[in-house]
Amino acid sequence: MDFGPYLMLAMLEGAVLASVLALMASGLSLVFGVMRVVNVAHGEFYMLGAVMAWAVTSFIGGGPALAFIAAAILAPLLVGGLAAVADMVILKRLNYDPERTIVATIGLLYILQQATLMTYGADARPVVPPFNHRIALPWVEWGEGGLSFYFPWGLSTTSYKLFVIGAAVVLIAALRLFMTRSKAGLIMRATQLDGEMATAFGIPVERVYAAVFGVGAGLAALAGVLIVPIQQAHYLMGGDALLLSFIVVIIGGLGSLAGTIVAAVLIGMSDGIISVFFSPTLAKILATLAVALVLVFRPQGLFGGKGR
Amino acid sequence: MTKLILPAGEGAKLHSPGRRKALKTLAAGGVAAATMPLLGRYASAQSAAPIRIGFQKHATGIGAAYGRWYERATLAAVEKINGEGGINGRPVEIVTEDDGTDPKRGAEVLEKFANQSNCDVAYGTLFSHVVMGSAPRAAELKLPYFVVSEGHHVASGALNRWTLQPGITDVKSQIQAMAPFITDVLGKKVTMIFPDYAFGYDHRDNLAPAIEAAGGEVIEKIAIPPSETSYTKYFPRIPRETEVIYHVMIGPGVLTFVKELGEFFGPSRPEIFGFVDSIEATDLTSPGLEFLDGTYFWEGMPRYAQADDTEYSTAYRAAVGCDANGASLADPKDVATYAHMFGCWETLHIIKAGMEACDYKGIEDRQALIEAVEAMTDMPEGFDHPQGPKKFNGKTHQTFGQQYISKVEGGKLVKVHTASIEDTMYPDEVDYTTMSF
Numbered sequence: 001m002d003f004g005p006y007l008m009l010a011m012l013e014g015a016v017l018a019s020v021l022a023l024m025a026s027g028l029s030l031v032f033g034v035m036r037v038v039n040v041a042h043g044e045f046y047m048l049g050a051v052m053a054w055a056v057t058s059f060i061g062g063g064p065a066l067a068f069i070a071a072a073i074l075a076p077l078l079v080g081g082l083a084a085v086a087d088m089v090i091l092k093r094l095n096y097d098p099e100r101t102i103v104a105t106i107g108l109l110y111i112l113q114q115a116t117l118m119t120y121g122a123d124a125r126p127v128v129p130p131f132n133h134r135i136a137l138p139w140v141e142w143g144e145g146g147l148s149f150y151f152p153w154g155l156s157t158t159s160y161k162l163f164v165i166g167a168a169v170v171l172i173a174a175l176r177l178f179m180t181r182s183k184a185g186l187i188m189r190a191t192q193l194d195g196e197m198a199t200a201f202g203i204p205v206e207r208v209y210a211a212v213f214g215v216g217a218g219l220a221a222l223a224g225v226l227i228v229p230i231q232q233a234h235y236l237m238g239g240d241a242l243l244l245s246f247i248v249v250i251i252g253g254l255g256s257l258a259g260t261i262v263a264a265v266l267i268g269m270s271d272g273i274i275s276v277f278f279s280p281t282l283a284k285i286l287a288t289l290a291v292a293l294v295l296v297f298r299p300q301g302l303f304g305g306k307g308r
Numbered sequence: 309m310t311k312l313i314l315p316a317g318e319g320a321k322l323h324s325p326g327r328r329k330a331l332k333t334l335a336a337g338g339v340a341a342a343t344m345p346l347l348g349r350y351a352s353a354q355s356a357a358p359i360r361i362g363f364q365k366h367a368t369g370i371g372a373a374y375g376r377w378y379e380r381a382t383l384a385a386v387e388k389i390n391g392e393g394g395i396n397g398r399p400v401e402i403v404t405e406d407d408g409t410d411p412k413r414g415a416e417v418l419e420k421f422a423n424q425s426n427c428d429v430a431y432g433t434l435f436s437h438v439v440m441g442s443a444p445r446a447a448e449l450k451l452p453y454f455v456v457s458e459g460h461h462v463a464s465g466a467l468n469r470w471t472l473q474p475g476i477t478d479v480k481s482q483i484q485a486m487a488p489f490i491t492d493v494l495g496k497k498v499t500m501i502f503p504d505y506a507f508g509y510d511h512r513d514n515l516a517p518a519i520e521a522a523g524g525e526v527i528e529k530i531a532i533p534p535s536e537t538s539y540t541k542y543f544p545r546i547p548r549e550t551e552v553i554y555h556v557m558i559g560p561g562v563l564t565f566v567k568e569l570g571e572f573f574g575p576s577r578p579e580i581f582g583f584v585d586s587i588e589a590t591d592l593t594s595p596g597l598e599f600l601d602g603t604y605f606w607e608g609m610p611r612y613a614q615a616d617d618t619e620y621s622t623a624y625r626a627a628v629g630c631d632a633n634g635a636s637l638a639d640p641k642d643v644a645t646y647a648h649m650f651g652c653w654e655t656l657h658i659i660k661a662g663m664e665a666c667d668y669k670g671i672e673d674r675q676a677l678i679e680a681v682e683a684m685t686d687m688p689e690g691f692d693h694p695q696g697p698k699k700f701n702g703k704t705h706q707t708f709g710q711q712y713i714s715k716v717e718g719g720k721l722v723k724v725h726t727a728s729i730e731d732t733m734y735p736d737e738v739d740y741t742t743m744s745f
Contacts (some may be wrong), residue, residue, distance in 0.1 A: 006544050013541050122372030124560030128595050134574050154544060154572050231537045234560045236370075240537070275541045280533070 005139045005152040006276065012157045014272020016230070019168030020223045022264035024241060025248040026175060026257055027219030033255030034192045034212045036098060037091060040105040043242025044112035045217035048079045049224025050233035051116055054125050068130040068229070075225050076218035083217030084210045091213065092206060109238075116235040129160040129229035164226050171222065172261060179257065188212055192255070244271075247287050251294050253304025263302065358401035359394070359668075361386075361659065362421030364432040364442065369409030370534060370559040373589035374434045374645045378456065379404065381649040382432070384628045385656040388691075395660045396668060403427055411441020418442050422449040428671060429454060429659060434648060435558075436461060436507040443467040450745065452674050454659060456651035458482075458608075460510040463706035465738025469745055472681055472705040474698075475655030476608065476648065477732060479510035484734060485711045485727035486581070486606055487518035494579040494604070495551025496524040501542070503558050504531035511556050511583075526554075534559040543572040556583035563590050563597075570599035580604070584611070584647040584714075584721075591635075591643050593719045600716045604724075607712045608647035609695045612720045624653065624694035633720070650695040657692040658684070658700075675745050682741055699729050703739040708732050 028042045052075035057067040086108060094100040136156045138149040179185040191198045191208045199205050223241075224233075231237070248267050252259030267287055274283035294301060363382055366375030386400050394400055403425045407414040414433065421427035429452040433439055436459035443461075446453035447468040455462065455473050460480040462473040490498065498519055502508035508531065516526040528547050532539065539561070546553065557565045566586055570577075580603035592600070610617075611634035613625065628649065629637050636642035658681065666673060666680035682702035689697045696710040708729050714721035 009544055010541065013538070017538070117368060122368050122375075123589075124563065126563055126594060132596070134571050136574055154546070156571065156574055158571055231564050232560065236560075237537065240535075272541060276544055280536070280541070 002139075002152065005137075005155040007273070008137065008139070009155055009157075010273040010276035011269060012161070012272075013276065014269035015165050016161050016268075017272055018265045018268020019165045020227050021241075021244055021248055021268050022172055022261050023168050023226070024220045024223040025245040025252070025260045025264050026172060027216035027223075028245050029249050029252070029255055029257060029260040030188075030219070031213055031216035032249070033257075034188055035091075035096060035209050037096060037101045037213070038098070038105070039213075039216065040102060040242070041086075041108040041112060042105075042216070042220050042245060043238030043240075044109050044116075045079050045083060045220040045238075046224040046241045047116065047233070047235060047238035048082070048112060049075045049221025050127075050228040050231075050237060051120050051224075051235070052078055052221065053225040053228045054127050054233040055120075057127050064128040065130040068127075071127070072222070072225050076221040079221035080214035080218030084214035087210045087213035088206075092209070096209070113235055113238070120233075120235060122235060124232040124234040126232045127228045131159055131163075132229070133159040135159060135162070160229060164230070167226060168223075171219075175219070176257065184211075244287075247291050249301075250291050251302060253301025256301065256303040259301055259303025356398060358399045359396075359663065360401050360403050360425065360427040361656070362418070362425065362427035362430040362432075363402050363404045364407045364414060364417050364430060364438070365404050366409045366434060366438075367404075367406035369407075371409035371435045371438075372560075374648065375406075375409075377589070377645040377649045378432060378434065378652050380644075381628050381652040382656065385653040388627060389656065389660055395663045400656075400660075407433060407438055407442075409435050409438060411437050414438040414442035415445040418445045418449060418451060418453065422451045426671075427451075428668070429674070429677070431456075431655060431659065432652070433457060436510070437505055439471075440466070440506055443471040446470045450674060452677055454655050456648070456655050457507075458648065458651075459507050460514065461506065463701075463704040463737060465704075465740075467705075469678065469740050469743045472678070474658045474681060474684070474700050474705070474707045475653075476651030476707065477709045477711070478706055479507070480514045480734060481706075481708055481732035482583075482606060482608075482711050483511065483514045483518050485731040486713065487515070487522040487524070488731075489604075489713055489725055489727075490552055490554065490581050491519060491522040491524035494581055497547075497549055497551040498524055498526045498554050499528040499530065499546050499550040499552070500526055500554040500556075501530045501532065501546075502556050503534040505534055507558065508534075508556070515554065532557065532565075535561075537561050537564065539565045539568040540572060543569065550578050552579045552581055553577075554581050555586050557586040558588075562586050562588070563594060566590075566600065567594075567596035570596060573599070582606070584608070588645045588647060589643050591641060592716065592721070601718070603716050605714050605716070605721060606647075607714050607721065607723075609650045610712055610714060610721060610723050611644070611646040612714075612722070614723050616723075618689065618694070620689060620691045620694040623691055624650065628653070654687075654693050654695065654698070658687070661692075678745070697729065699733075701736065703741055704736050705740050 024046055028039060031037055031039050053071040056071040056074050060067045060070050090104050091101055094104055134156050136151050139152050139155060140147050140149055187203055187208055191203060191205055195205055248263045249260055252263030271283045274286060365379055366372055382402060386402055390399050405417040405420060407417045418430050421430045431454040433455055434457050436457050439455045439457045439459060440461055443453060447470045453471045456476050458476055458479055460478045461467055462471060463478050500515055502511045512529055519526050530542055530545050532542055582605050584605045584607045613632035630644050631637050634644050634646040662677050662681040666676040668677055684700045687693050687698040698707045698709045700707045710729060711727040711732060712723050713725040715724045
């Protein structure tokens, strides 16, 4: 394949990964920012989102589009609700102690993963996309008569992949508006800045924590719903996603939404481009190396503020 | 603590058996000798105890679909064998353990079979890295290990005297039988896409020589990790002049793999030849697979009922609970690993034949069982061997059999070519019978 179309294909693939990653990592970042909880079970909420999407689409008839819309609404709500309950029965009992919550969320990871294995099973199951058309992309070249268009072999994407990119952009913009413009967002930011002072002003911090944990998990689930028509729902799919999310959040700065988005685009695009031109293993090596360098030279992340 | 330490003399007195005690022991021995007929009767009761076959099952991990169907084929075969009077008059019992599709766990499971659950032999398992991880342990435990894996690792000489693959053919022989068809019918310039681990390497190492011998050329080899979930990024490496794509993929992402392959090429695809592994346990009518129409697949055994099926093949299909589309009778969406699981059925019948040939009594006859199976040669087609006749090579511990090529027509696989056993034979690479036990 020529270099130009090759690069464009790589960037398209990278953009899909980046958008799903941005959505998922912003959930992880939000939970850490507000609650100072490192949620190791985040990947399982992503997996649960995909599995719920499969469950909802297979039990609701009425065509793939309707079923998908139902899944996109129900799956994040169910997963978010489950996470809020987990927060109240587990994390709250540990007083949100940073070390103990890490161990607790590792336990949660295994409980969710094994419960899925016992109920949903070990198979990868597909979800039909609401729409999916192959879009062949043109490329330009200098011909005898100046610039001319042609369609290179393999340079294509699908309408659903473009939709995923668009949906992620809209959802992240909405999250940003929610955090900066709404009262609930204000309360969350107040709790993030100073939990004790927030309590003094009558903010029910524990309820805010439960809500934040739920919203964080819901974002991961939404990412899972978006990706499942491209990949398939499988009980082990959370592992790689969790690793990439951590890479993104560490590079972007834990708790910084803007940093998370920038890092997701950086990691997603570089993963896409490096995997296409070299190898996927090299892409993972470089991403991990980037994390190491960030931790050494800028431990708070590219966009993270100084710790209090 | 010091109180417990006795002077040497006293301690010796306490533990040395006295003369009286020695006499007692002798007397007890005499009584035992006198009751030998009783013991004999006990021994015959022992021999009516079930023969226990340890089944290494991919219940979880990336091989779960194979595990589920391997178990169904296994239980169906055991039901048939027990219905026909068991092995040497003894019933067969399957002891199932999950190996997690993980080599380390695979070796632990073998140990459990040998030391805890008193299994006579170990059997099962498809994924070649699990076989590679488990086989050395089988040799250490001196436990006969019958694998149903397709890998060339048995016949290549990489394993040991205790590991056999009598019920399913290996990748090298399959490729050798497919190569002439690929170059004659589809095209000379081949790009291969294969999983980046042991089983994939069998394809990588054996395809190029086979294609070259058939007058073609492998122009690019693309390795993909078996745990991969997104595939489009690998496809730009397919060279423009490719005439045939040769694909074999495995793991939970296979449906995504074939879908993305179709999306990549769109309407102008080259010829495509795949190993059915790429769509094993996957519904051919899934959305996005329409482009496969007109492409070809290797099949170990045709998934869809064919017009010329033998009565054995039809009876086998009913026994394992599959419909004419190779899906579960209970759930038409639950598609079988039909091209592979016949190996379980046939291997269990070979274990039965081997145990009957050596008059297997118990674990002390394990070595005799290996020797009995090594002595086997022709296995005629029948209800015990529904996939077709086999030729077993005792030296390489590998069986040889017919291979099938099917074409996708209207969402079904239709058999278009049967490769003979002779097409699949290659010179021996090892003689396990010269190795010590």
